[in-house]
Amino acid sequence: MELTERFAWEGRRIACGRAGAGPPVVFCHGTPFSSALWQPFAEALSRDFTVHLWDMPGYGSSSQHAGHPVDFGAQADAFAALLGHWGLDRPHVIAHDFGGAVSLRTHLSLGVGYASLMLVDVVAIPPSGSPFFRFVQEHPDVLGGLPAYIHAAIVRAYIQGASHRGLRDDDLDALVRPWTGDDGQPAFYRQIAGYDERFLEENERHLGRVRIPVRILWGTRDAWIPVEVAQRLRSLIPGAELALIEDAGHLMHHDAPVPLMDEIRAWLAGR
Template sequence: MTTPRPAAPSPTDALPGGLGRRFSWRGRQIAWTAFGDGPPLVFCHGTPWSSWLWAPYARALSAQFTVHLWDMPGYGASSMLPEHDVDLGVQGEAFAALLAHWGDGWGEAPHVVAHDYGGAVSLRAALLHDARYASLCLVDVVALRPWGSPFFRLVRDHAPVFGRLPPAVHRGALEAYVGTASHRGLRDDELEALVVPWLGDAGQAAFYRQIAQADERYTAELEPLLGDLDVPTRVLWGEQDTWIPADRAGRLSAALGHAEARLIPDAGHLIQLDAPVALATELRGWLAEVGAGRR
């Protein structure tokens, strides 16, 4: 007998009220939510992820912060229209616009925690689009060349072919790819939550589109500017990250010039799932160090 798959969870199920709010930007609908009490704290996800990865951390910190989660255009619960570019240049501009929209009611700069692509997105927003942060925590981020796994590069070079894969083959390839981001291995429910946004006609096309538009020129633009970042910054990295090796933590720290790098053992690229206690401890410690929290 074949064991039935678990019901596909929504990436927004773990969030109070889901990602029920929308920000309209250049024809895109950016899904977001905010909850809690205290100074603003914004989480940025990467690829091929969504805000679902940060939801437990947002809930845990919502007693001290007004936490904000959002899905990048082309990801998760945000719009995935084929005519819209989703490259890192677009995402950096989108984040800066979203922060300006939120900031009308803040009166203070937010603390930002970013993972994977979210690192380049948050850095571009700050260094190229005048976004201001109270602090920045970079977790296993895309920031320095080279980046992208062998599978990622293969798909990028042949995206139209992969976009035509039969749905079952696409799902198998997607699950295998996502699984390699975890050091400890993913539970069935975790894997399902991570892949479900990329299923169906729109999701499958969006998955290969965002890889096809990946271009290292967007991080090449950042590299000579990293030393100009003038906010308190911490770099965290999974010691067993095979997607973006842990040596990048030291390189990034050196390029920033003022950011301490810390490695988290027994954690791969999906550090949120591999080492949740260690990551939560590091985040709380960092935010306390920069004097953040409910006042």
């Protein structure tokens, strides 16, 4: 499934695509990833659903302009505009990592309705951010000027740490590639520097207003965001369900693709 569409929004170029037929399902990726993580799952679901993928501005195949904010607020505004462009009314939304906070803000602060929401190892509530993440926030300009080979090695090590089982070289290459080159390298550090936890605090204050079905999936070996965060998130969302996936890290897509696909199908079938 290719991102063959380009949606122009406030000077940005958002790469997106859709396929299949049936009820709409929209996938939201996280950082430092792209819609490529969700592509195999979207393809598998396209027989029964109309699946929608997009790269957030600053990520993947979308534009990476230095002057454009890439924080949670900007991404939520972009998501709401894209859903309007697609003409979707109450789609099912499945989100990973940063996409969790974006989808929650789009629903809670912008009033966009969903049929259901599945949250997979998400950034959603404070605190968040690894020591590396915080270091980058303090030195974005210095790191953006690193020699390309050192930068590539840092990004490879960082992304590899998101998987409990370890990533194959070709999969790791695909995840690292958007963050290399003259545009990708500074964009990698810029999206971390623009990270603002105040949006997570705002989300947390409003989670009690969620009235849609929510299921939370979490890898028991997530080294980026511990399971305790998932448990607290479930306690804050009325009626939310939580399922723990054994031996999966933050990149459940690669660590446990079959259990993840089973969870997605069962969740959507029950809606």
